[in-house]
Amino acid sequence: MPLPKAELHLHIEGTLEPELAFELAARNGVPLPYATTDDLREAYRFQDLQSFLNLYYELMAVLRTERDFEELADAYLARAAAQGVRHAEIFFDPQAHLSRGVAMGTVVEGLWRALGRSEERHGVSTRLILCFLRDESAESALHTLRAAEPYLDRITGVGLDSAEVGHPPAKFREVYEAAAALGLRRVAHAGEEGPPEYITEALDVLGIERIDHGLRCVEDPALVERLVRDRVPLTLCPLSNVRLRTVDTLADHPLPAMLEAGLLCTVNSDDPAYFGGYAGDNFDAVHEALGLGQERLRELARNSFLAAFLEDDEERRKRYLAEVEAYEFGA
Ligand code: ADE
Numbered sequence: 001m002p003l004p005k006a007e008l009h010l011h012i013e014g015t016l017e018p019e020l021a022f023e024l025a026a027r028n029g030v031p032l033p034y035a036t037t038d039d040l041r042e043a044y045r046f047q048d049l050q051s052f053l054n055l056y057y058e059l060m061a062v063l064r065t066e067r068d069f070e071e072l073a074d075a076y077l078a079r080a081a082a083q084g085v086r087h088a089e090i091f092f093d094p095q096a097h098l099s100r101g102v103a104m105g106t107v108v109e110g111l112w113r114a115l116g117r118s119e120e121r122h123g124v125s126t127r128l129i130l131c132f133l134r135d136e137s138a139e140s141a142l143h144t145l146r147a148a149e150p151y152l153d154r155i156t157g158v159g160l161d162s163a164e165v166g167h168p169p170a171k172f173r174e175v176y177e178a179a180a181a182l183g184l185r186r187v188a189h190a191g192e193e194g195p196p197e198y199i200t201e202a203l204d205v206l207g208i209e210r211i212d213h214g215l216r217c218v219e220d221p222a223l224v225e226r227l228v229r230d231r232v233p234l235t236l237c238p239l240s241n242v243r244l245r246t247v248d249t250l251a252d253h254p255l256p257a258m259l260e261a262g263l264l265c266t267v268n269s270d271d272p273a274y275f276g277g278y279a280g281d282n283f284d285a286v287h288e289a290l291g292l293g294q295e296r297l298r299e300l301a302r303n304s305f306l307a308a309f310l311e312d313d314e315e316r317r318k319r320y321l322a323e324v325e326a327y328e329f330g331a
């Protein structure tokens with residue numbers, strides 16, 4: 001039995017496995033510039049975040065109907081459950097679909113068909129987080145939030161993703177204020193490729209409650225001190241960092257030092273179809289490459305539930321935390 005955990009940094013479009021991409025391409029009559037799934041996998045050699053994003057957006061063209069989004073999410077939930085995920089907070093990128101003529105309702109209702117049945121089918125509770133693309137305009141983000149208003153009963157929070165460098169958080173002050181006024185929780189990618197100043201700005205200007213990645217905080221000791229003091233969770237994605245060359249090798253990842261410093265770190269998969277592993281694979285990888293022992297792994301699992309947006313269901317959080325404490329490694 002795998003260690004119970006929450007996954008808090010997961011782009012649903014990044015769970016599109018080559019086999020499903022080909023199946024949806026055939027079903028929807030969408031041409032793909034790859035002859036086979038092996039050809040497509042050959043393209044998974046990334047130099048940086050942008051080279052990944054190019055493929056990520058290209059492949060999304062196969063997602064067209066509610067059924068497509070449902071199958072995508074259901075496949076992820078099945079895989080996540082098999083790796084011990086008990087709670088998943090799932091990002092989606094509506095602008096990447098709206099721009100292709102796929103309606104907000106198609107995306108949200110499709111995802112919801114899977115999320116709404118996830119507990120009974122997979123034993124995984126879920127939350128949905130709408131991400132704005134930071135390389136699009138602030139106006140487009142506001143428009144996207146307005147388009148999502150009919151579906152807010154299904155959406156827990158907002159996030160900020162896509163190409164980071166050159167797109168500092170402050171650009172999105174207004175849309176984050178609007179999201180807060182609607183009662184939405186706030187997260188943002190910061191300090192993945194961008195500098196530590198973007199993390200500070202996301203906290204100060206956007207009022208974010210959790211930092212996605214946040215890796216580069218280690219370059220600023222005063223920021224680390226603040227994050228420790230304020231117990232701000234970081235959703236780290238070790239295999240993603242290796243594939244996007246944010247770190248040279250997994251053995252160079254600062255996760256052990258970050259835990260040692262007292263940061264509230266969690267381990268997540270980001271875009272598992274592209275980066276070589278789901279949540280449990282990331283836990284296994286940091287165990288093997290970084291020598292994190294059982295109590296550190298338990299701490300990471302505990303942190304994931306502490307950092308989850310479960311304030312509306314504290315009983316559930318308590319149950320999950322009890323599962324983590326009772327877990328016997330190797331049993
Ligand atoms: N969109 C999907 N994955 C992402 C990542 N790792 N960073 C920024 N935007 C993303």
Ligand code: ZN
Nearest residue numbers: 009161189270
């Ligand atoms: Zn991400």
